[in-house]
Amino acid sequence: MFGCPITVGHMTATPHPPTSPYATAxxxxxxxAQAGDPLTPVTVLCPTPAFDDVVAAVATGGPRLGVDVVTLDMLLSRAARDLAPxxxxxxxxxxxxxxxxLAEGATPTPFHEAQLHTSAATHExxxxxxxxxxxxxxxxRTQHGNARLPETVAQLAERAEAHFHDTHFTFPDAVEAAAASHRGALVTVGACAHDARTEWALAQFPQATPVELPKLREHTERVSLISEPDEAAYVTGRILDAVASGTPLHAIAVAYCEDAELPFLTHALDAAGIPYHAPAREVWAQHNxxxxxxxxxxxxxxxxxRHQLVELLSTGEVNNSPGLRAFDAGSRDRLGTALTGRDWDAVLATAARQAEDATPDRERVPERSITAARWVVDLREVLTPLWETKSWETFADAFRGVAGAVLSDQSQLAAFLDPLCEQLAAQQGTPNRERALEIASAFAARPARATTTGVLTVGPLESLDGxxxxxxxITGTTDAALPGTLTPSATLTQAQQQTTPEQFLARRGRTLAAALEASRSIVLTRARSGISGGGLTEPSTWLEQEETRIGALHPALASGERTPISHAELALANALAGTPSERAARYAQIMRARQAGEAGEFTGFVGSDVGLRTLTRPISSSALEGFTRSPLAFFIERVTGNWVLADDAAEMEVAAADTGTILHAVFERWTNEVWLDNPARPARYADLDWDGTARAALERILDEELAARRTxxxxxLVWETFAEQALVDVLTWLKAEQGEAEDGWTPLATEFAFGNTEDEPAASLPLPELGVExxxxxxxxxxxxxxxDGAVTLRVTDYKSGKGKTTDSYVDQKTPTGQVKDGAPHYYFQLALYGYIVRTLAATGDPTELFPGGPGLWPGDIAAVQARYWFFRDPKDSHVNITVDDNAVATLQTNLSNVYRHIQRGAFPPHAIPERWASDERLRLGVANYNALTAILPPLDFDQPLTTEHTEPTEPADA
Structure with a gap:
């Protein structure tokens, strides 16, 4: 920029009348300045925000020759041309x-001696x-007062000055060049200098003459509001009112006393559609x-x-990627879970093996998991050469290639990539991830581009100068922000910065005085409570005016005293006037229903049988149990299909679910190998070589499963400890298994599947009161x-790796499906349901077809069916048993008839979330609002006997 010389024909607009005191001065x-010679060059030096005002004012005096309006930056930019190259x-x-x-091998410094030369904090x-x-x-620089760190920094500064002397110039160099080359008169507008460097720069122009600006202020208001958003809304509303009254937007400005005010102000201005220009409110770290x-x-x-890959995908800037949702679903799928390292290769290897050995579809790695793993492996190939580079220069070049290949938004890439790569290339030593991230983190706080959409100025207090x-x-006029705080530096003394407390206060006072005289009308505001984390909110003692306290702003919307500044405020004003929008009315209806605890569409009672489709296809016992725990969660997951997948992180223990999966697989393989699929098995299960081949097979299978599932x-070290405990667990199980064999028990099947595919036996439970299966x-x-005694007893076992005490307290022969205890439902349908299914299939099916490893014919009538949980790691409460008799089946039918009826009626209210340390439901659904509603709405009943008269659904309230 080269200034604005005011010559004939250059100015036609006259925003201010020629008689304005400002223009007159x-x-x-x-x-x-031109009294002796009208051709004398005159430079008018003004603050940057005042540039347009000064140009317009000078232009009101008609054509003038030799008058040049500049800012300090413009003046120095001209002088910089003389410092080339x-x-x-x-x-x-x-x-x-x-x-x-600070590199290794460089001339030793105190930072090397203190082993601080590799620290990112030291570098920054x-x-x-x-x-x-x-x-x-x-x-x-020399005014360090012999303080060790400032003196060390000053010595390094001398080295740096010598290093850059022939290739670069600095701010003092430009100021001295400008002072030496300046010709003619110099007139300064406003205080201009608000920091030590600018004060020094102006002092290099002894010929400078300050303009005696008039005191424009005629009216001053001082108000306080509840919070920063209210403060910003108040200011924005006043701006709209002023513009409506004829005040030009360029004649209005907003200044803040602390930076924390800026986001609130710009948000309110954006909502109101007011164009403005303001400093950057965002930093690089906020850009995708x-x-x-x-x-x-x-x-x-x-x-x-996986978590770092999710962070990358969450930016939305990755080219040819599976997308965040698809990657999340694929990498966290039960059959294709992958977290880190070899997991990704294992997914692809497993999928390839399954394609060759004809693994059933229900057990195969899903395609979405294969896609996610393949993308990770491909990305790994792109990244590997980057970390094989030997110098930072080649690292920077390689990183450019990686970014270009991986990221999709090439149009904006250079603005961020070029400075980052330039900094990376300048490093010394061998590239490493920690240093690269430290450099990137330093850029994270760099301001993004300023907002320049209009003529309304929003800036710090000094932006009103001139x-x-x-x-x-003037916003944020609190005692903490006005005068503000002088922050000490560990690396520079106050003398090196030429900023003592007295100097700081003097400059701050000069800035405030200039701001208070920059406008005919001044409005001073502050928030009485801070939500920005800014600290104290007491009024500034530097201001003398009486303060008016303003309460909530919304009553003034209803009375018409305030202009709505946004669509949200307009909707609120309409609602207060009795004409709410459709969305606002619906929201109010929802909240009233929830507050009253009404059983309606807004409290989980959807009023339709949309959930019945989940019951027209086979459903698992765990899903049915899940409905009793939280009908709302059942609706979210089972009806709408919005599943929450597990996201296990690296841990210092093997998860209980993984423990169960591994040991279940061991028990299944062992039973199949030594008995069910063994053509050379003995006549009796009890006659196995328990201490010989049986134990050896168990230990081998365990080793194989652990190796296959290592992650x-x-x-x-934790895995080794787990493997040792796993061996103890399976040997304990083997000993118990031998005891049961000696008691006459013989395996019929492992992983006995029903109802999952067309190839498996179909299974259903009749619900006679409802007339459905x-x-x-x-x-x-x-x-x-x-x-x-010639009678056959069947037994269904479900292995559990946890503790049995809790389950045992809810399930027994009197309550075979669990019970409501302390107001909370604790239902366990699995034992009774699986027992009934096995009893029914065994009574109607061919034993050899149903149980290939069992007898060709039943050696007697099936007299009883038992079902149990076996907590094989809990010697104290290892078994929870029931006999699946008619009473147990009747209880089960009553429970599930109620479940069916509730789903048929569209009843999916929330049930209270158990107070547990680790609860997915508490995280996903929230606690406060959720539990507040459950305190009003009673939980659904599952024990009420049904008759045919209950089958007709009733309309819930507000349906």
């Missing part, structure tokens, strides 16, 4: 110097300090392209952790039989 200063020193240049100075702090010193006058670049640096090719306004707002998710599916871990 400026023109008088110019006339004084040297270029302006950038922070990245200093960062590269610091990296070289030293870069900031050197950049500040190099852009300060040389005489300031930069987030993606940083996520790429977090990935280790040998690890490829302005000619009709209305100005990087679990710490190696409930189709059932499931897998029984084990089915055994025992012959005693």
């Amino acid at each position: 400026l023109l008088a200063a110019v006339d004084t 040297r270029t302006l020193l950038q922070r990245s240049d200093v960062a590269a110097f610091v990296a070289a100075a 702090a030293l870069t900031d300090a050197l950049f500040a010193l190099l852009n300060s006058p040389a005489e300031w 392209v930069f987030r993606a670049l940083r996520a790429l640096l977090t990935l280790r090719p040998e690890e490829m952790h 302005r000619n306004l009709q209305l100005a707002f 990087d998710q679990v710490n190696p 409930l189709p059932i599916k499931g897998y029984a871990d084990r089915v055994d039989y025992k012959v005693e």
Whole structure:
């Protein structure tokens, strides 16, 4: 930019009348400077925010020759042309110097001696300090007072100055060049200097003459509001009112006393549709392209952790990816779970093996898991060469290639990638992930682009300096922000910064005085309570005006005293006036229903039989039990299909579910191998070589299962400990199994499947009161039989790896399906349901077809069916048993008839979430609102006997 010379024909617009005091003062200063010679060059130096005001004011005096309006930056930019071929020193240049100075093998520094030279914090702090010193006058650097760290930094600054002298220039160099080349008069507008460096720069122009600006202020208001959002809404509403009254938008400005005010102000202005220009309120870390670049640096090719991959995909900037939702579903699927390291290869290897050995579809790795794993493996191949580079320069080049290949938004990529790669290339030593991430983290706080959509100015307090306004707002006028706080530096003394507490307060006072005289009308505001984390909210003692307290803003919407500033406020105003929008009315209806605890469509009673489709196809006992725990969760998962998948992280223990899966597989394989599929088995199960071949087979199978299921998710030492305990567990199980064999029990089947596919036996439970058959599916871990006195007893076993005490307290022969205890439902349908299914199938089916490993004919009538949970790791409460008799089946039918009836009626209310440390439901559904509603709505009943008169659904309230 080259300033704005005011010559004939250059200015036609006259925003301010020629008689305005502001223009009169400026023109008088110019006339004084040209009094002896009308062709004398006059430079009018003004603050950047006041540039347009000054240009417009000078133009009101008619054509003038030799008058040049500039800001300090513009003045220095001109002088910089004379310093070519040297270029302006950038922070990245200093960062590269610091990296070289602190590298291993470089000239020793106190940072090397203290072993701090590799610390990212050291690099960042030293870069900031050197950049500040190099852009300060040389005489300031020596004023370290022999303080160790500031003195060390000053010595490094001398080295850096010598290093950059021939190639770069700094702020003092530009100021001195500008002062030396300046010709003519210099007139300054406003205070101009609000920091030590600018004060020094202006002092280099002794010929400068300040303009005696008039005191524009005619009216001052001081108000306080409840919070920062209210404060921003109030200011925005006043701006709309002023514009409606004829005040030009360019004659209005908003200044804030602390940066925390900016997001609230810009949010309110955006909502109101008011164009403005303001400093950047966002940083690089909030931009998806930069987030993606940083996520790429977090990935280790040998690890490829799922959580880090999710972070990368969440940016939405990855090219040719499966997408976040698809990747999440695929990598967390029960049959294709992968977390890190070898897991991804294992998924693909398992899928390839299953394709060759004709694994049943229900047991195959799903296609979405294969797609997710293949993408990870391909990405790993792209990343691997990056971390094989030997220098930072080649690393930066390789990273450019990776970003170009992986990321989709190439149009914005260069703006973030170029500075980052430039900084990476400047590092010394061997590339490493930690240092790369430290560099990226430093860029994360870099401001994004400023907002420049309109002429309304929003900026810090000094942005009002030198302005000619009709209305100005100064927000955040709290005691903490005005005057504010001087933050000490560990690397620079106050003398090196030329900022003592007294100097800081003097500059802050000068800034406030200039702001208060920049407009005809000044409105001072503050929030009485802070939600931005800014600290104290007491009124500033620097302001003398009486403060008016303003309460909630919404009553003024209803009375018409306030203009709605957004669609949300307009909707609120309409609602307060008795004409709410359709959405607002619906929201109010929902909240009233929930507060009253009405059984209606807004409290889980959907009023339709949409859920019945879940009962027209086979359903598992766990799903039915889940309905009793939380009908709402059942609706979310089973009816709408919105499943929450497990997201196990690396842990210091093997999850209970994984323990059960591994040991179940061992028991199943062993039973099949030594008995059910063994053509050379003995006549009696009890005659197995329990201490010889049986034990050897069990130990071998355990070793194979552990090897196949080894995962990087679990710490190696923890896995070894788990393997040792697993051996103890299976040997304990074998001993118990031998005892049961000697008692006459013989295996019939393992993983006895029914109702899952067309190839499996169909199973259902009649619900006579409702006149329907409930189709059932499931897998029984084990089915055994025992012959005693010519009668056959069947037994269904479900293995459990946890503790049996809790289940045992709810399930017994009197309550074979569980019970309501302490107001909470505790239902266990599996034992009675599986027992009934096995009893029914065994009575009607061919034993050899149903149980290939069993007898060709039943050695007697089936007299009884038992069902049990076997907690094989709990010696104290190892078994929970019931006999599946007619009473147990009747109880089961009553329970499930109630479940069916509730689903048929569309009843899916919330049930109270158990107070547990680890609860997925508490996280997914929330606790406070959810449990508040359950305190009003009673839980559904599952024990009420039904008759045919209950089959007709009734309409719930508000349906």
